[in-house]
Amino acid sequence: MASIRKNDSIVVESWGDTALLERFQLLSNIGQFDNAVAAAQLPPLTKLSLIYGENGRGKTTLAAILKSASTGDPAGVLERRRLGAANPPHIVLTLAGANLTFQNGAWNAPSPDIVVFDDAFVSANVCSGIEVEAGHRQNLHELILGAPGVALNTALVGHVKRIEEHSKALRQHEAAIPAGTRGALSVD
Structure with a gap:
């Protein structure tokens, strides 16, 4: 599954015959999402789904959630904890018929089948030719x-x-052996 973040959209694509990520079941206390349970009522994501919205509507948060879910590293979720939220983030994703849950600061299991191609991935792996760093x-x-x-x-x-x-x-x-001490002998 790939999540490709562009300026104002996320493309969620599954590489198999069926969608790996079926739905965002629950998004609570993370970024723009106070308690988004209505997403569970939406039709499931398909093999190719487009998530579109204006800036500041949560697309980058969704990409961070998917990236965190893929590695099992909670940092991407924890650093997006909703300001002023009394409770920590709670996320439930449905992947291939099973729930993947983030609760109490950790995922119940990583999902390495999720790959996120975001700006961090591009910066680390792609040379655009505009700026070439070491x-x-x-x-x-x-x-x-x-x-x-x-x-x-x-x-x-x-x-x-x-x-x-x-x-x-x-x-x-x-370098610790002076050349004068070595004479005609090499260090070897």
Whole structure:
């Protein structure tokens, strides 16, 4: 499932034969949504659904909810807690016939089948050519989708970091031996 956020709309698309995200069952105490239970009465989302609205109507909040649900990280929801709300956010999504719930600061389970292509994703993974930063050059050929690919990349980054630290330590040890003391011998 992909959630693509544009200026004034969200496109919710399922890649299989049926819709993964069927409905927003409950949105309570998050962003613009005080207690949105009426959404449960709407027809279910289809394989391709468009959510449209003016600025400030909650589209970015919906994208943050989906992103948080995909990773299980509550930060995206908690930082959008409704101002002045007496209770913490409570969210219920229906995905493939089962409820995915955010309550008491946590999701009941992550849903890695949800992928959010938002401005943060584009900034981290796409080089538009308008502005090329060091991070873009480093990630120019690194577009990784799916939890297994991300886990492998995280392990690789850890190994590379350890190799860099080891090489730095070797250079420091080499610099500690004065050239005059080594004479004609190499550090090796």
